Structures are given as C-alpha cells and as structure tokens.
Amino acid sequence: MVAKVFCVTVVVVFFLSARAEADNEPSACKLSTEEQLLDKVIRTEVKVEAMLSEIRKTEENVLSVLEYRKQDVQKTLTELKETNAAEIGQIKGKMESVVKGNSAKMDIGSSYVRWGRTTCPDDNELVYKGYAAGSSYTSKGGAANYICLTEEPQWGFYEESVAAGTQVHGGEYELGDHHADGGSKYFKKNLNDQDAPCSLCRTPRSSVTMIPGRLECFSGWTKEYSGYLAAGASGHASATEFICLDSDAEMISGGAANRDGRLFYLAEVSCGSLQCPPYIEGRELTCVVCSK
Ligand SMILES: [Ca+2]
Ligand SMILES: [Ca+2]
Structure with missing residues (x-):
C-alpha cells in the first residue's frame, strides 16, 4: 500500500514538475482500478491547472496589449487635437486676413x-x-x-456783406x-x-x-x-x-x-x-x- 501511495505521489510530482511530459506514465507502477481512476483524476486536475495557468497568462498578455493600445490611442488623440488646434488657428488667421483684405477692397464702413x-x-x-x-x-x-x-474751411466765391437769407x-x-x-x-x-x-x-x-x-x-x-x-x-x-x-x-x-x-x-x-x-x-x- 505504501508503495502504491508513493507511486501516486510520484505521478503527481511528475506532472507538476514536468507537465510537458504529462502523458508519459511511470510504467513500473502496478495500480488497481480505483487507483488508476484516482490517477486519471489527478492527471486531469493537473492538466486543468496547467490550462488555467495558460489562460491567466494569456489574459495578462491581452490586458497588457490592450493597455498599451489604449495609451497609444490616447497619445494619437492628443496629437490630433494639438494638430487640429494649430490648423484651426492657421485657418482662422487666414480667414480673418482674407476678410480684412476684402473689407479694405470693398471699403466697408x-x-x-x-x-x-x-x-x-x-x-x-x-x-x-x-x-x-x-x-x-x-x-x-x-x-x-x-x-x-x-x-479748415475752404471758400468758393463769396461776398462778405450779411444778407437776409440764412445764417x-x-x-x-x-x-x-x-x-x-x-x-x-x-x-x-x-x-x-x-x-x-x-x-x-x-x-x-x-x-x-x-x-x-x-x-x-x-x-x-x-x-x-x-x-x-x-x-x-x-x-x-x-x-x-x-x-x-x-x-x-x-x-x-x-x-x-x-x-x-x-x-x-x-x-x-x-x-x-x-x-x-x-x-x-x-x-x-x-x-x-x-x-x-
Ligand atoms: Ca458760448
Ligand atoms: Ca447760452
């Protein structure tokens, strides 16, 4: 019995330490049906744990990429806003210049x-x-x-005598x-x-x-x-x-x-x-x- 428990422990340790070789069973062990079932369950758990670990790593990677992309997008948006503000300022300046020019040409006032x-x-x-x-x-x-x-009055013809007309x-x-x-x-x-x-x-x-x-x-x-x-x-x-x-x-x-x-x-x-x-x-x- 001690040998069998040892054998199961060896299997668990084997899968935990070398998951890549999880399918390779220690051939020297002789196991009963229950033990084989327990062995299968343990192997499955080990596999599930390995898969969960992979999923967590993948999730972390995805989150990391998303965060990077978010920062990238924010940076691009900031650059766009600055560029737009500068361009809008230039366009406004040109429009004002054109309006002023047109006003001068049209002599508005x-x-x-x-x-x-x-x-x-x-x-x-x-x-x-x-x-x-x-x-x-x-x-x-x-x-x-x-x-x-x-x-600064300017005169045409004039007579300096005062008439009865209008003053x-x-x-x-x-x-x-x-x-x-x-x-x-x-x-x-x-x-x-x-x-x-x-x-x-x-x-x-x-x-x-x-x-x-x-x-x-x-x-x-x-x-x-x-x-x-x-x-x-x-x-x-x-x-x-x-x-x-x-x-x-x-x-x-x-x-x-x-x-x-x-x-x-x-x-x-x-x-x-x-x-x-x-x-x-x-x-x-x-x-x-x-x-x-
Ligand atoms: Ca006076
Ligand atoms: Ca007066």
Missing part, C-alpha cells in the same frame, strides 16, 4: 457725427473734428439739422436753466454756455444708427458712444432735430461766453401719448450710437 467730442472710438477713423453749428434758435425758418463744420451759428450747450452745475451730473463738467465741438467718425462696420432712450446697444451691435438726447428748446421759434450728445462731451477752448446760436438742451420725457411706464415723466433721455 459707415460714418456718423459724434456730437460734443473731438475724437473717435478706438477702431474708428477720425475723418475730421470741428464745430457744432446750425441755424439760430431765434430763426423762424432756416434749417432744423445740426451740422459739424470742419476747422449758420455756432452750437452752444444751454444747460443752466434746469440743471445744477451746468450739467455736471450728466457730462462730468459744467458745460453751460460753452461752445460745442463735434467729430466725423468712420466706423469699420457698415450700418450705424442712433437709438434714443438706451445706453447699451442690442445684441450683435457695437456701441460707438452713448450720452444724452439733446435738441433745441420746445419754446423757441426754430425747430431742430434730436442728436446724441456724448456723455463725456468737451468744450471748445475760448467759448465760455454766453453768445447762444444753435442751442443744445437735454430732452426729457413728457408722458401722455408716450407710454409711461416704461418711460417716466421729466427724466432726461439717454442715447447710444450703435454699428454693425
């Missing part, structure tokens, strides 16, 4: 008067600066619009009657009776409009400047248009004297036919010049 200022917003071109002017506030006729005269007067801020400190709250300085400058600005955008009652533009539009709505006085003989006085309006040097001419008053709300709310009786109206 529009112009407007910035009332009360001698400069233009950053991306605008200053066409010229000068003096706000128009018909006198005492005129029963004349013209209703404000004009922006340049500082152009300088523009003056008339802010002393109703506003404390000559409108300092609105324009950061006392402008009462000061003479008003203006500038003609050219924006690179093709549409430009003044929106009364707003300080900001609507979505998609660019703000050129904002301020307060102004016009001649309702009680004066001469009608005017409404214009937008810049909220940081300047004054012409040496124009402090009260000589009137074409006047600027702040325009205020009068409820009635005008809807209140949203408008409120007596408030000074704002304005913004927008382009797109």
Whole structure:
C-alpha cells in the first residue's frame, strides 16, 4: 500500500514538475482500478491547472496589449487635437486676413457725427473734428439739422456783406436753466454756455444708427458712444432735430461766453401719448450710437 501511495505521489510530482511530459506514465507502477481512476483524476486536475495557468497568462498578455493600445490611442488623440488646434488657428488667421483684405477692397464702413467730442472710438477713423453749428434758435425758418463744420474751411466765391437769407451759428450747450452745475451730473463738467465741438467718425462696420432712450446697444451691435438726447428748446421759434450728445462731451477752448446760436438742451420725457411706464415723466433721455 505504501508503495502504491508513493507511486501516486510520484505521478503527481511528475506532472507538476514536468507537465510537458504529462502523458508519459511511470510504467513500473502496478495500480488497481480505483487507483488508476484516482490517477486519471489527478492527471486531469493537473492538466486543468496547467490550462488555467495558460489562460491567466494569456489574459495578462491581452490586458497588457490592450493597455498599451489604449495609451497609444490616447497619445494619437492628443496629437490630433494639438494638430487640429494649430490648423484651426492657421485657418482662422487666414480667414480673418482674407476678410480684412476684402473689407479694405470693398471699403466697408459707415460714418456718423459724434456730437460734443473731438475724437473717435478706438477702431474708428477720425475723418475730421470741428464745430457744432446750425441755424439760430431765434430763426423762424432756416434749417432744423445740426451740422459739424470742419476747422479748415475752404471758400468758393463769396461776398462778405450779411444778407437776409440764412445764417449758420455756432452750437452752444444751454444747460443752466434746469440743471445744477451746468450739467455736471450728466457730462462730468459744467458745460453751460460753452461752445460745442463735434467729430466725423468712420466706423469699420457698415450700418450705424442712433437709438434714443438706451445706453447699451442690442445684441450683435457695437456701441460707438452713448450720452444724452439733446435738441433745441420746445419754446423757441426754430425747430431742430434730436442728436446724441456724448456723455463725456468737451468744450471748445475760448467759448465760455454766453453768445447762444444753435442751442443744445437735454430732452426729457413728457408722458401722455408716450407710454409711461416704461418711460417716466421729466427724466432726461439717454442715447447710444450703435454699428454693425
Ligand atoms: Ca458760448
Ligand atoms: Ca447760452
């Protein structure tokens, strides 16, 4: 019996140590049917264990390959993103260059008067600066619009005698009657009776409009400047248009004297036919010049 057990042990050790030769039985052993069966079971277990070991190794190999491939794919994706970002940047730069070139070729843009200022917003071109002017506030006729005269007049034929026709007067801020400190709250300085400058600005955008009652533009539009709505006085003989006085309006040097001419008053709300709310009786109206 001890010999037989020894024989089985030899078989197990044999298979564990030399699986490749698992089919070679030790021929010297004489085994009973049960022992042969046990021997078979042990051989099968050994084979199964060997197979499981192979499967585990294969699984480890597969996982290792998958991890490597994953890192490889991630690296490729990162490279692609960087390449795409660089290419997109280049394409964007080229498109902007083409658009700028086309804009220059097509001469896209529009112009407007910035009332009360001698400069233009950053991306605008200053066409010229000068003096706000128009018909006198005492005129029963004349013209209703404000004009922006340049500082460099050119003359054609002329006669220096004054005719009874139409005259152009300088523009003056008339802010002393109703506003404390000559409108300092609105324009950061006392402008009462000061003479008003203006500038003609050219924006690179093709549409430009003044929106009364707003300080900001609507979505998609660019703000050129904002301020307060102004016009001649309702009680004066001469009608005017409404214009937008810049909220940081300047004054012409040496124009402090009260000589009137074409006047600027702040325009205020009068409820009635005008809807209140949203408008409120007596408030000074704002304005913004927008382009797109
Ligand atoms: Ca004046
Ligand atoms: Ca005055």
